[in-house]
Amino acid sequence: MSYLFPTYARWDVTPISAKGAWLTDKNGKKYLDFTTGISVCNLGHVPENVKKAVDEQLGQFWHTSNLFQSDLQEEVAKQLTDASGLDLVFFANSGAEANEAAIKLARKATGRTKIITFIDSFHGRTFATMAATGQDKIKTGFGPMLETFEYVPLNDLQALEKAFDKETAALMFEVIQGEGGLNAGQTEFLQQAVALAHKNGSLVIIDEVQTGIGRTGKPFAFQHADLTPDIVSSAKGIASGLPLGAIIGKKELADAFSPGSHGSTFGGNPVSLAAAKATLDTIFDDNFLAQVAEKGNKLSSMLEEALSSVPQVKKLKGKGLMIGIELTEEAAPYVTAAREKGLLILTAGTHILRLLPPLNVTAEEIEQAVAILVETIKQQAYEKTAGN
Structure with missing residues (x-):
């Protein structure tokens, strides 16, 4: 058994x-x-430079808490902001946690509640990220979903225009839908979608949990279409298999994530961050x-x-x-x-x-x-x- x-x-x-x-x-x-832990081991299994960094950190300390200053968090955050063109980072443990943080940040920063996502999207399995996911099979059996999520077809600008209203906090999407069938957003549509969101005073969240960290040939997939997100979520390939997630956002959102507004016991763990720093040193070249x-x-x-x-x-x-x-x-x-x-x-x-x-x-x-x-x-x- x-x-x-x-x-x-x-x-x-x-x-x-x-x-x-x-x-x-x-x-x-x-x-x-050719699974790499579902786009996690982006440098293959047990890359030597990452193993060395993890071994060194294990010999120093494993955990303190986020009450302490962390040079390593600052260094990895700078790697992510430099690569994305954004400004600030919050560390979590997974892609679902990163997307959960992105949803919370968007709602708090805008004072609005509605999130628009695309049909066949996948954003995670927590209640918020499950509700954000545009696939019914992910939600079956779990009862009523969290409200104020709306789903529209990918690459359908007319449907997207109709979905926006004064309560729309954010448009959230994957550039390429990893779990939904590798459906790609057309460049012109994605550019128009971002412009439409900003015109309506809504934020743009791009879910790069699977497509990010070099997977598509750029640090993040949104860079192929020259998009301007407000928040980017990342995980999977970020730390070569050690648990780590992150959101990267614009500095204008800092006040919405003030002390006490959000947190994570293990997010930004030093061992995972040591792996991340070594991983990103290689991939972001x-x-x-x-x-x-x-x-x-x-x-x-x-x-x-x-x-x-x-x-x-x-x-x-x-x-x-x-x-x-x-x-x-x-x-x-x-x-x-x-x-x-x-x-x-x-x-x-x-x-x-x-x-x-x-x-x-x-x-x-x-x-x-x-x-x-x-x-x-x-x-x-x-x-x-x-x-x-």
Whole structure:
């Protein structure tokens, strides 16, 4: 029996070690990991510079509380503000907590209560972030949701215009919907949406929990469209697998988060921050990010060429090293088949295969993954065709 609540449909894989892009299970089988803990281990498993920083911090102290000054918090906050173009940071423990803080900050700063989000969005599983999520399946069974959230279709400017009113505190969105199917906001629409929010006196919250920290080839995905957010949420890849989340915001919002207005016991933990500083030192380097974009183009091009004739493959989606393969049928069996061949991938929605390799993945590892993936997709497609 298991002593865990059955909240996850767990795979039959028990890891015992991992390094770089590779994971080994308790049976000694090695897997090429293109999940990276769902866009968390952006430098692969156990990167040496991050391990060194964590080991050093473990030898100093593990926790004090946020009543104390922290040079390390200031240093990581500066890394995030420099990379985002914003001014101030609040540290939490996760993406959901970061989005929760963003919602609270927007409501308090504006004195308004309504938040507009997009259909198929995903912002977390707390009550506020669950209410912000534009997917009914996330909310099933939990009773009435928190009020004053409204959902509109992505890339529908007319619907968005109708949703704004004098009570709208913020527009909240992902540039690319990570869990909702890798649906991307069109650049012109996103620019118009931000302008519309600001015209209505509403704040713009951009959820970069999955798309941020170099995943799309820039520090944050909103920078591809030259957007001007008021608040950005971040987590996942920020600390190479140690728990950390953050919101980054404009200095004009400082008064709304005055002493006693919000807090976190473990947010900004020194061990997680040591990991974050080392992680961001690597990822926020211009040359490193250029290589991410180049690798993303290589991976997409190889997949496009190899899968263009497979009828079950509709199109590729995503940006940088956040890539989706949209199928004409459910994706889950393909994920299982790839895993049996030694490649770990994910779904996004029901019909998307999602690839989230380490940002420092090698050309050889990309080629290995593509070979396994193409073999898997073609074999699955052939078996289904033959079965009919």
